[in-house]
Amino acid sequence: MSGELNPETIVFFENRLTPLSEARVGILTHALGFGTGVFEGIRGYWNERENQLFLMRPREHFERWKRNCGILRIEVAPSAAELSELTADLVRRNGYRGDVYIKPLAYKSSQRIGIHMDGQDAFAIVPMPAPAYLDSSKGLHAGVSSWRRIEDNAIPGRAKICGSYVNGVLASDEARRNGFDEAILLTEAGHVAEGASCNIFLVRRGTLITPPASENILEGITRDSVMELARRELRLDVTERPVDRSELYVCDEMFFTGTMVEVAPVIRVDHRPVGTGEIGPVTAGLRQLYSQAAHGRLEAWRHWLMPVYEPVPE
Numbered sequence: 001m002s003g004e005l006n007p008e009t010i011v012f013f014e015n016r017l018t019p020l021s022e023a024r025v026g027i028l029t030h031a032l033g034f035g036t037g038v039f040e041g042i043r044g045y046w047n048e049r050e051n052q053l054f055l056m057r058p059r060e061h062f063e064r065w066k067r068n069c070g071i072l073r074i075e076v077a078p079s080a081a082e083l084s085e086l087t088a089d090l091v092r093r094n095g096y097r098g099d100v101y102i103k104p105l106a107y108k109s110s111q112r113i114g115i116h117m118d119g120q121d122a123f124a125i126v127p128m129p130a131p132a133y134l135d136s137s138k139g140l141h142a143g144v145s146s147w148r149r150i151e152d153n154a155i156p157g158r159a160k161i162c163g164s165y166v167n168g169v170l171a172s173d174e175a176r177r178n179g180f181d182e183a184i185l186l187t188e189a190g191h192v193a194e195g196a197s198c199n200i201f202l203v204r205r206g207t208l209i210t211p212p213a214s215e216n217i218l219e220g221i222t223r224d225s226v227m228e229l230a231r232r233e234l235r236l237d238v239t240e241r242p243v244d245r246s247e248l249y250v251c252d253e254m255f256f257t258g259t260m261v262e263v264a265p266v267i268r269v270d271h272r273p274v275g276t277g278e279i280g281p282v283t284a285g286l287r288q289l290y291s292q293a294a295h296g297r298l299e300a301w302r303h304w305l306m307p308v309y310e311p312v313p314e
């Protein structure tokens, strides 16, 4: 992801709408010094035929955000429904007619040197055109990282806590420098946790397998969507259980999931082919289903989506 955002972008910051260029925090902000922020990542998909932009599961994202803010004792007062409305309003004000990415960020906002937290919180919501991300269409090469996934009793990985992302940053930097597209992090116990910024799935003998929430994963909303699609649309067995490192080397298929990566096939891991070394049928099927559902092309999954614009009568 790269590229400067338009400084005229209208964002929500400190309880008002303001151009991005004026949404600034001070150098001594607690969240900047100590990583005490919690963010989210939400996507919106443009449906050309309906002339409509759909936000993908905004309520679930805002509910997760509000709950996880509680870990840092940050209170975001509006309800998930109100935050979804606010986001739709931001998208409309910016006139986006294409795929979008939304970044909500709540943070400890006081200007202070001391580490202890006070009750001064703030939040912002920044919309943007969906940035170009890792192209996974031909399949990725993943590598097991030498960095371990953060433990729940150190920094809870189930929340998108700003400071904890140093863990993923180190792992993905190492992976890229070593020639991989993405890192796979193990837990301290040596089990597979997830990618640097995405969840992981394996297919073995027709069963879809993913590490459970207790393996220090971020409880991904895309992960949840993919499990639902696999069960309901493909009638697959889906199992959440600890995964050994060596299962990565003997599985039939592997893919990552996340708001940014969507469903990203992995065709090589640690210089070994995954299964046949080509994108497998389960991965291809789920990738297609997820894209269709997110764009509003599957009636059964329209309840996941929030339309941003007034529908145009046929």
Ligand SMILES: Cc1ncc(COP(=O)(O)O)c(C=O)c1O
Binding pocket: 041, 160, 168, 194, 195, 196, 197, 198, 199, 217, 218, 219, 220, 221, 222, 223, 257, 258, 259, 260
């Ligand atoms: C560390 C980590 N794991 C997994 C995910 C996937 O979560 P979601 O599907 O809710 O985007 C993310 C997403 O940003 C992440 O940062």
